[in-house]
Amino acid sequence: MRHLIRAEWTKVRTVPGWTIAVLLSVLATIGLGVLTAAGNHSSCGGASTVCPPPPLGPDGTAVDDHFFFVHRALAGDGSITVRLSSMTGQRRLPDATPGVRRVASGLVPWAKAGIMVKDGTRPGASYAALMATGTHGVRLQYDFSHDVPGSASRVGAGTPCWLRLVRTGRHLTGYESADGHRWTRVGTASLPGLPTRVQIGLFAASPGALRVARADLGGSVETISFSSTTARFDHVGLDGTATGGWHRTDVGATVDPDGSVHHPGSARWSAGRYTVTGVGDIAPRVDGMTVEKTLSGLLVGLLIVIVVAAGFVAAEYRTGLVRTTLTTDPRRGRVLGAKAVVLAGTAFVAGLAATAATLPIGTHVLRANRNTVLPVDTLSVLRIVVGTGLLVALIAVLVLALATLLRRASAAIAAGVALVLVPRILATTSVLPDSAAQWVLRLTPAAGFAIQQSIPTYRQVTAHLVPQAGYYPLPPWAGLAVTAGYAAVALLLAVVVLRRRDA
Amino acid sequence: MDNATIEVSGLRKRFGPTVALDGMSFTVQPGRVTGFVGPNGAGKSTTMRVVLGLDTADAGTALVGGRPYRQLRTPLRQVGALLDANAVQPSRSARNHLLWLAHSQGIGRARVDTVLGQVGLAAVARRRAGGFSLGMRQRLGIAAALLGDPPILLLDEPVNGLDPEGVIWIRGLLRSLAAEGRAVLVSSHLMSELQDTADQLVVVGRGRVIADANVTELLAAAARGRVVVRTRAPETARTELLRAGATATVTGPDTLDVAGPSAERVVALLTAGRVPVAEVSAYQASLEEAYLTLTRDAVEFQAGQVAR
Structure with missing residues (x-):
């Protein structure tokens, strides 16, 4: 397995297009996040026009x-x-x-x-x-x-x-x-x-x-x-x-x-x-900007990761290289496992780096523009950063499995976008009715975006806590578990099919 | 690996209504080049994929070194294969292509450079494989097959796309690999490509083996002890030889084929008859002729499917 992982890692890093694409996904996430933050300004009535900061509770929350x-x-x-x-x-x-x-x-x-x-x-x-x-x-x-x-x-x-x-x-x-x-x-x-x-x-x-x-x-x-x-x-x-x-x-x-x-x-x-x-x-307080608002560019970053993940497998089917790969180790489950480990690792680091950079920079820009950003404790920030890395990794594995099943990059990309990005966009913009949006974020792989919710969905608050406002129906780790479930089932299915199918 | 052999036994496989393999059986012995010949679609590539554990046969077994490929743990150290020279990621360099293969088997970088040199790609090792000509890709594919220094080699149409120099190179390479005691299976749809290379010939058609024979014996059988005579007076020579009970056919303005007597006897007969003789030599059958001789009796093998 160690040899296979090393081989797959060599494969990833020796295609310049993929390396560039992964870097681009990180830069797109940071760039778009900062751009979004820079476009948000707030001012309040009164002499100074500076909005008064919200009071902070004993634990530092607004x-x-x-x-x-x-x-x-x-x-x-x-x-x-x-x-x-x-x-x-x-x-x-x-x-x-x-x-x-x-x-x-x-x-x-x-x-x-x-x-x-x-x-x-x-x-x-x-x-x-x-x-x-x-x-x-x-x-x-x-x-x-x-x-x-x-x-x-x-x-x-x-x-x-x-x-x-x-x-x-x-x-x-x-x-x-x-x-x-x-x-x-x-x-x-x-x-x-x-x-x-x-x-x-x-x-x-x-x-x-x-x-x-x-x-x-x-x-x-x-x-x-x-x-x-x-x-x-x-x-x-x-x-x-x-x-x-x-x-x-x-x-x-x-x-x-x-x-x-x-x-x-x-x-x-x-x-x-x-x-x-x-x-x-x-x-x-739930009325104010949340830190995860700065992660809007992640959707573009994810799209790039989806393209790379699909290509990582589908390119081998297009060229016939998959046969060479499968002759290096006839235990096909391990081959796909090694691919998944390498891709997940790469995607995790990319997602983690992008989030770790975007959150502080974006929040700083938002605050500089006099926006009220609801403060978040360190543990939650850590959860968002690590969780987003995991989310990107899981989506990459899901798309890898889809590409193995479908054997075509275009089909795998379309399926990945349809399963992850489309539900997320439909549910968090004002397209679907609230209850439909909540079900979408419970049942599709987009549920994992819940890991980015910084302010908990308090039941005792008078507010319409719906996906459109950034409130997910599932708790953060439960949402991520849904995405993980999809990735695991898809990967398992891909292993079974890959084992049975003629290469 | 104790016995460097490929043993294919009773392979059957269907793709929907199409019968791809219909009881394919043969053995590839170490120390010789075995030609795997047949028209396109005869089942050569399918057989190779089954041997490499890529395709599953409906029936029959395929063993490499006495074991199914799927039981091998570092297979490239035991079996080297070239299936499709175009099976490379275009933007990956030749060296990196070999490097990931090496890593998958726990083979060091030094070996990568060795095989690159062996196939003559050292100078272009860092160029992207997508920019390679078919001939260069064939060399890269052969390098990949040689990477694990395997005792068994399977090469599917390796001569395709090679320039004349490359053809000569690969013949030498195949012969030297066999001389080192390796089992070498080389497929081709062109009989002439295997001339002067193959020791053994496995001829296939419609998913089964039509003939499996030693090339030297095959050529001798095809020549049937004939003698070629070059003379300014072919008709006179023919009359002279017919009178002696030989079979003689005029095949050109100054040549005739003689069957029956040995070369020495022909010389003696013609000298005695005062026929001017420029040259008398043993007939050299081409592999095509040998092939036609082999397949003449194969009922299943019909016109239109004949290998060129």
Whole structure:
């Protein structure tokens, strides 16, 4: 096998056209990625036109952190218990008459109201919150990306919801109850950086109302309109060393140029009854550019790799060299295996190099053009770089197998493009309906592109997380496993056919 | 490899309705050049592909050195083959073509340069094979066959495309390879290409062996002990020889073929009859004649299929 691999490697490197093509695929990926990045500019209203950077959560991810907080300072351990007696909301509708506001009542699905412990009031600060939602029941959410479901109960007239959040050191445990007597534990949050002194209190938030409509050419169009949530609390009980009185903070609110708060929240209380109205959301941010946007040129790079992979086998069939190859070792499975190893290795290095260069350069250019690029941790970047290398390698092996089965470069290239590039393009541009696009990215070898998704598909976020927006239906490695499955099955089939067929 | 032989036994193969091999059987012995002759489509290339494990026969066996090719682990060290001189990646250099082949068998680079020199391609070793003439490609293909220094060689139409100098070169090469004790099987559809080269002749047609014979014996049989006489008076000579009971045929303005008496007896007869004689020599049958003699009785072998 070692000899065969060495022989196949010699074959690859001694055809100048292939060497040039592989280098070209790397350069095309980098070049097109940087070009795309260079063409993206962002500016925001205001004096400086520079868009404010999004707040970062404790783990460095970009977050939305906008809500109305009624809070007191708590030193050390303690707890808060409330009865959430009602939760109502308003959504703004498109103007029928210009300038005349129309509103409808009702909660948005991820309307949030409940109790919170937070490391101060700075947007992005560590927190744990126990809340009732519009349609997603009771949840314990913490540090933006964590979401633990509780009961499915909804707060309405006559059906209040009791919530309790207990702080013990860095652990926060949420309990819920329908009557204030029998309590059910929802979950425990662990907040590693939580200081002794925290803010504890009541909050309300309301993400924009999302409406998704079918676009004319397939895909979808999203509109988000302003919404607010008003929550009424009573039976508010605070245990522990609380200092000072209740404060109101419109956390993360945008201040207009004239100094007034844009869409302010509010709170009032009397006789132990608290009414809190909030807008905004507390969640990971998915609105912004992702680092993988800079990898758009990979499709061109892949096309070149597909051509090389097809030619690597089909050229031997065209010239008859395949007979010479098969006389060097009659064990044909090993011969094809050696070819696959060499091609996969070459494609992996090319894909890895292209991605490793494109991501930092492209992201740098995007940021230089004042775009908001959602930050990604090192491990995810590593996963994207290595994963893209693997993706390119797997696609190369798939096409190698196809070329062995079809024995013609043109047919293998067409099949490779049809199986990988076409599904990917159809699913991520606004051509297919969303559900069709998701199925395409579950069932075709294009599923492997999921390995490039840098921001997870959070279920607790109000956004239309579809392939068109860069959100894949499968987790990264599961998507890559689908592509690997295709490559493995195709290679196995190619070995069987190659063994049986006269050369 | 103990016995450098190729043993083909009862090979049968169909391609759809076409019978390609119909009980092909023969043995190639070491130390001699075996010519594999027959018209295009007679099954020569198919037989070679089956021997090399490339095609599977429907029935029969093909052994190289006593084993099926598919059992060999570094086959190029045991069997060298030239199937198709055009089977090269056009943009790869001659040297690199041989280099990957060498790597596949664990053969060192030095051997590549040796065989390049042996076939006379050392000067163009770094040029792309796509720019080679057919003759140069044949030399490259022969270099590939020689790479593993194998005791068994199969060469399919190696003379094709060679210039006269190349033809002389390859005859010498084939003879010297056989002299080293190797088994050499050379196919051709032209009998004349094998003249002065082959020791043994396997003649095939329609997928089976029509004749398998030693060339020296074959030529002797075809000559049937005839004598060629050159004389200014062929008619007189003919009369003189007929009177002595010989068979004589005038074949040209000054030549006649004589069958029956030996050359010495012919000289004696003509001298006695005072017929002027320029030359008396043993008849040299051509391989074509030998071939025709061989195939004359082959019922299956019909006109229109006859090798030229």
